[in-house]
Amino acid sequence: MTLDLQVCACCGTAQYPPRSVCRTCLSEALEARAMEAIGTLVAAATVHRSLDPGAFAKSLPLRIGTVALESSVRMIVLVPRDAIIGQRVSLRAASGGHAIEAVVLADPSARPRSQD
Amino acid sequence: MPVSLPYTGVSVACPVTVPYTRTSTRSATGFVGLALSGLLAASGLAKEDIDGLAVSSFTMGPDTTIALTEHFDMTPRWIEWIPTGGASGIMALRRAARAVQCGDAEVVACIGADTADPLSFARLVDDFSTFSTAAVAPYGNPGPNGPFALITEHFLRRFGLERADLGRIAVAQRANAAGNANALLGAKPLSLDEYLAAPPIVEPLHLFDCVMPCAGAEAFLVMSRDRANDLGLASARIAGSVERHNAFHEDPVAIRGGWSMDADALWSQAGLVPADVDCVQTYDDYPVIAAMQISDLAFCDKHALSAFLRQHDLRIEGDFPLNTCGGQLSCGQAGAAGGFLPIVEALRQVTGQPLGRQVPGARVALASGYGMVTYDRCLATAAAILEGET
Numbered sequence: 001m002t003l004d005l006q007v008c009a010c011c012g013t014a015q016y017p018p019r020s021v022c023r024t025c026l027s028e029a030l031e032a033r034a035m036e037a038i039g040t041l042v043a044a045a046t047v048h049r050s051l052d053p054g055a056f057a058k059s060l061p062l063r064i065g066t067v068a069l070e071s072s073v074r075m076i077v078l079v080p081r082d083a084i085i086g087q088r089v090s091l092r093a094a095s096g097g098h099a100i101e102a103v104v105l106a107d108p109s110a111r112p113r114s115q116d
Numbered sequence: 117m118p119v120s121l122p123y124t125g126v127s128v129a130c131p132v133t134v135p136y137t138r139t140s141t142r143s144a145t146g147f148v149g150l151a152l153s154g155l156l157a158a159s160g161l162a163k164e165d166i167d168g169l170a171v172s173s174f175t176m177g178p179d180t181t182i183a184l185t186e187h188f189d190m191t192p193r194w195i196e197w198i199p200t201g202g203a204s205g206i207m208a209l210r211r212a213a214r215a216v217q218c219g220d221a222e223v224v225a226c227i228g229a230d231t232a233d234p235l236s237f238a239r240l241v242d243d244f245s246t247f248s249t250a251a252v253a254p255y256g257n258p259g260p261n262g263p264f265a266l267i268t269e270h271f272l273r274r275f276g277l278e279r280a281d282l283g284r285i286a287v288a289q290r291a292n293a294a295g296n297a298n299a300l301l302g303a304k305p306l307s308l309d310e311y312l313a314a315p316p317i318v319e320p321l322h323l324f325d326c327v328m329p330c331a332g333a334e335a336f337l338v339m340s341r342d343r344a345n346d347l348g349l350a351s352a353r354i355a356g357s358v359e360r361h362n363a364f365h366e367d368p369v370a371i372r373g374g375w376s377m378d379a380d381a382l383w384s385q386a387g388l389v390p391a392d393v394d395c396v397q398t399y400d401d402y403p404v405i406a407a408m409q410i411s412d413l414a415f416c417d418k419h420a421l422s423a424f425l426r427q428h429d430l431r432i433e434g435d436f437p438l439n440t441c442g443g444q445l446s447c448g449q450a451g452a453a454g455g456f457l458p459i460v461e462a463l464r465q466v467t468g469q470p471l472g473r474q475v476p477g478a479r480v481a482l483a484s485g486y487g488m489v490t491y492d493r494c495l496a497t498a499a500a501i502l503e504g505e506t
Contacts, residue, residue, distance in 0.1 A: 017251040043369045045265035046319040047256035051238050062256040066266050068368035099254040
């Protein structure tokens with residue numbers, strides 16, 4: 001499972017949301033790289049009211065969350081209803097739309113990471 | 117720890133509020149004009165005496181401060197445009213104070229103003245920042261409620277708070293709004309049970325965690341202390357102030373703002389300690405952000421916040437008066453004027469000019485600001501301590 005992330009060809013920094021230059025070294029040599037995007041679910045919330053109810057009426061309530069990737073990138077993503085804070089997840093493009101979704105990694109030995 | 121030079125000889129005066137309305141057909145420029153007119157009436161100055169103009173607004177379309185000089189036939193020798201929303205009031209104060217101190221302007225009008233029609237808030241959110249359009253809207257288009265629900269969920273869990281702790285902030289502020297005719301929700305008492313039973317917006321945020329968008333303006337004047345004395349104005353000095361942007365960007369979820377990076381510098385510059393403050397005016401787009409400022413500005417440790425909020429009375433007559441006009445949670449959020457509300461209310465309390473009830477004996481007030489949720493947190497933070505001079 002991979003996700004296209006913007007990476008700096010000069011210093012290797014990954015960044016999200018995409019920027020015009022590298023957030024670390026300010027290089028313009030940025031490329032979209034298919035990467036395994038693995039991280040930890042650090043916060044979750046449930047959207048009941050949208051500013052665009054017409055577009056999202058059928059998908060509400062919608063669970064969203066913040067995932068902290070190992071590459072020091074943080075992303076707001078769609079989160080499965082049964083995902084637990086602290087679980088390890090992998091990210092991928094959700095079908096039909098511009099969203100990214102988290103998939104809980106099925107590793108029974110993986111213990112939730114501390115939030116601190 | 118860098119500490120700025122003191123604001124010697126600079127005074128802040130003439131708190132002005134253009135009454136809030138839920139919606140308005142008046143333009144943002146019209147609200148700025150009414151605020152300016154109010155500043156002239158309050159000070160006795162003529163328009164020509166205002167030689168500095170600092171403005172913040174979201175709804176002036178293509179116009180900025182420079183266009184306003186033509187709208188109002190003014191010829192100032194110093195202008196500022198401060199598009200940082202919730203931090204813009206204190207940032208305007210800081211810039212105006214240095215301009216006056218250095219002689220670049222004699223009297224600076226600082227104004228935050230916005231209009232509101234039923235669609236303007238959705239339009240503003242739709243086009244608020246590059247990042248929010250690309251990376252927040254696809255997730256149910258929750259607006260700022262999305263990122264702040266995530267911040268709230270994480271903050272409650274990590275620091276051992278309950279929803280009721282945040283509810284105490286919302287409920288106390290509603291009580292504080294009771295005497296303030298400008299608070300759009302001031303006539304509607306709020307109980308903790310009602311707060312807890314409110315419908316969910318973006319859980320864990322419920323209805324009374326969210327501000328109501330509205331139209332209005334907030335303003336004040338900055339000038340020399342001598343000028344304020346000559347005009348016979350009740351004024352305040354700036355004991356200390358700080359600002360910081362994009363602090364702690366390495367935190368996966370925001371648990372603190374730039375205030376915690378600069379709190380020591382703020383108290384050091386002021387020569388004061390938190391216990392010296394008679395009332396605290398935080399930015400309050402959401403109760404959790406008010407709680408975050410209380411801890412970041414050194415009133416209590418984050419792990420002690422729950423106990424702090426239970427043990428202190430946040431009402432005007434209480435031992436920790438917080439957002440004494442009702443804050444945005446009870447007044448409404450008049451766009452960028454919401455970023456002026458804390459400093460204007462601080463000025464009102466230390467100069468004895470509240471719209472609602474006076475904090476008994478208030479001499480020192482702290483105001484703080486928080487602006488611009490471009491992705492998952494606000495980037496701009498600022499704080500100032502005002503001390504009444506009369």
